[in-house]
Amino acid sequence: MSLKLSTRQVDGITVLDLSGRITLGDGSVKLRDATRDLLSKGSKLILLNLGDVNYIDSSGIGELVSAYTTVRNQGGELKLLNLTKKVHDLLQITKLYTVFDVKDDEASAIASFAKT
């Protein structure tokens, strides 16, 4: 199942809803393009909703890290929402769970962003 993305705005935060697989090729490229597109439009506060992402490979993990660092380097914030158990375990194994700001409730995730 290829990756599907859609964006919505909630209280000044861009929520990127993802579903499917983030793997080498199509999935990773779509995530990279979407992040760059948001940044180019000035959207620097991004919440990645991974609730319907059932599979991420090492390339997908790398893309999440790249998105995180790219947004941070531009003065923004990128947080993760609704990790499935598999993705949660993957971030634990790779020690990235403590790097990312991971949320499991959208309302509190939205409220946690530092808005100016």
Add this chain to the structure above:
Amino acid sequence: MAESQASRVSMTLDSSLDSVDRVEQAAEQLAKAAGIQEDDIYRITMAVREAAVNAVLHGNAYDPSKHIHASLENTGTSLVIRIADEGKGVDLEKLPDPLAPENLLRGSGRGIFLIRSFMDEVHFRHLHPGTEMTLIKHLDTK
């Protein structure tokens, strides 16, 4: 092309992402047929996918003149998956530790680590040319 016996499948495939998907699917079928639990099926298929990606991307560098060779076998006590490329060969034992603080935010370099995390044994063998990776998952035969 693929030839299938009772519990062994061998494939020679192009250096493409389609080939990665095919090897992954074959691993999933092998693990399911062995009666392995769903969480372990996920780990095995991910490890095999990472090994196939490694062969296509880092080994053969998508070179259309090169192939990857995969064999997947249920020996009765273990699942044994071998994936070989025809590339220049890299010393996979000397890859940087992706868990080191200075490497945590790197955008790549986690594939071999995940393979080692999810399988019981991982072995590398230098070919001439290429590299063969053997992934082993022991079956609970009690």
